[in-house]
Amino acid sequence: MNPQAAELNNIIQEKSAIVFDMLSERGKNIFFPKKGILGQTAEAKGTKINATIGAAIEDDGTPMRLEAIASKINMDPGLVFPYAPSFGRPDIRSKWKNMIYEKNPSLSGVELSLPVVTNALTHGISMAGYMFCNPEDEVIVPDLFWGNYNLTLTSMYGCPLTKYNLFKSGGLDLEAFEAKLNEGGIGKKIVILNFPNNPSGYTPTDEEQEAIITIIKEAAEKGNKIVAITDDAYFGLVYEEGIAQESIFAPLAQLHENVLAVKVDGATKEDYVWGFRVGFMTYGIKGGDAALYGALESKTAGAIRGNISNAANISQSLLLSAFESEEYTTQKEAKYDIMKRRYDAVKEALKEEKYKEYFEAIPYNSGYFMCVQLSDGLVGEEIRQLLIQKYSIGLISLGNVLRVAFAAVAASDVKAIFEGIYEACKESKK
Template sequence: MTTGSSSPRDRRVSQRLGSIAESATLKVDAKAKALKAEGRPVIGFGAGEPDFPTPDYVVEAAVEACRDPRNHRYSPAGGLPELKQAIVEKTRRDSGYEVETNQVLVTNGGKHAIYDAFAAMLDPGDEVIVPAPYWTTYPEAIRLAGGVPVEVLADDTQDYKVTVDQLEAARTERTKVLLFVSPSNPTGAVYTSDEIREIGRWVEDHQLWVLTDEIYEHLVYDDVDTGSLPVLCPDLADHCVVVNGVAKTYAMTGWRVGWMIGPADLVKAATNLQSHATSNVANVAQRAAIAAVSGDLSAVNEMKDAFDRRRRTIVSMLNEIEGVVCPTPQGAFYAYPSVKDLLGREHDGVRLSTSAELAEFVLDRVEVAVVPGEAFGSPGYLRLSYALGDDDLVEGITRLQKLFA
């Protein structure tokens, strides 16, 4: 054998997958749960997961579906016709967006919808403008689809919302898609209707595509005047993909049902991909999703009231910590405080230089799990989900207050 040579077998993992990072939020959540399993009193602010059970009527629909032999078989790769119709009606009811069933693809959760959408839109080298702070999955899904994420940072001084001037500065001849997320994960930022219209005009002027993630559409506070991008900017509808799902609104993260809505030809292409990748979403979960999106929003509003209460509590308590600045989020269930003034100083004999080191420090010293801003493209910040019980929330932030007193 020739020294220094390598065979294809030596490259054990493809470069495409070898370059993909593990989900930082799921990693933090898994570590917190593992420590809890050891009996340690860890309080986890890491996962974006409602702490409420799935509504009873949704669970009952799933139980009934289990007994129906129709659901024991393959079904159309693009989704049950009944669910696609229910999504059409739910979209009209909740956002005023009129679509047809051939514009809907039911996916294995919102992440799957995002990947399917980018895979359908992007060719190798196409650029996607990604406002930061961003959810950890977006850049990785873009890279997997052959695209190039181009980050545009909006910090706390601008309420985590990008401007048209920033977008224009990032645009090149290779730009094909703008990723637009409101309400935002990880910051909770919500764009107003006027801000959305301004961005929509910019997208249309430059004949770009836009992917808008509306998974947190029902979690908007303070009566913010906002709306769905393709409704506020109807000229964009033929070049717009909307991603949504049941996970956050109906406390159904584990059921894995999401969807994408877009032009019929794009949705057909994404459906073809899904037919080879996964086939249909589990039928029982789809039947549960029908019950969820077809029902009223009373259970949703009860959860929203609880999130709103926790929102006000966590922001107030975080801002009591010297060196922490936490803007008030107007959507979702995340607080995204700046901790820059805590860095470069010694705490309990340890000098912390980065927010990643800070997150490790608080988990080690007071057993509180948070996600550092490095995971979201903005070092110097922490993300804390307030989708946990009120008592745990207060106890967790109290531990931070004592640690940094």
């Protein structure tokens, strides 16, 4: 083991032997190199002649660049062309942390790590897998989950996904979740909580979120060591009263010494910048302090450096500029209103009683998506193909479930989707 990894491990063990036990073997062995080339480069910062940097510099000291590219970007070249740190830019890390507190007021006074910048959500999930998932570790997910977990966790790290039933009687199946979390005896547990859920578009009610927290706390009190990864890709897009407004990360981050909350989020969906590829990983645990978090941040940055080196500087710069803009809040509210109208159009369309002959909506209240469950005897893939070929409607088939991305559809076109599904189902039944 590299001595720098051992040094970080010692800090983590001293601060929380439980967190150390949660780390994967990769997580225990990873470190962010403060010596070698990076250390020497840092020590040379500010020198009159600096020949350590692995990037070309113009004679005037600014980043070397092609005018064909620079002329298209109205920003300081220093915010665009150089490498960003593997941890992410310090300014956007600090800003995102402040925004987490603003979006989740119950975290006031709770010490969190400084977010580490990832190459958006997929990379964040992958880095969480790097840090905490050994091949023998199962990852608990609902039976409706984002398919990319298979690639990022199972294919990449060999961790099987173990599923529980998500819905029962129009709400979350809390009994199924509790049973799955406590399955297999006391030990290390890894769970992903994705709300609003992809594909169902469901966020827990306030009461359901409290129940989830109680289930996790009781499991922790029994001695389970729980890594709770919150996939907050669609955070903030909640369209109904009585639905949890804060991320479930907020109560988890202060719940119990045996529960490490790992928040994976980003601007991708929240701020409508899918191609920017800027996400964040933030840690929270009861009793966590700067030393523990600093060691986890260093390991995470080491994993990122060994994986992609760093996230794009220009994307981080553009986002930070937007976050600090006076128009940011107003513009974001305007986009939310559009999304809410599309959601309302779905609700209105599904009042049509005839649809129940062939399909019914799975619970939904937030996010980008909703799903319909097809009646027995109908095959999702057949309906999907028929919708494309005859009705020019594209949906996603998940077995006997069809996922509707209403976020991508004008409110005026929503009704046509469900009429198309109805007609395709009727034709398929003939």
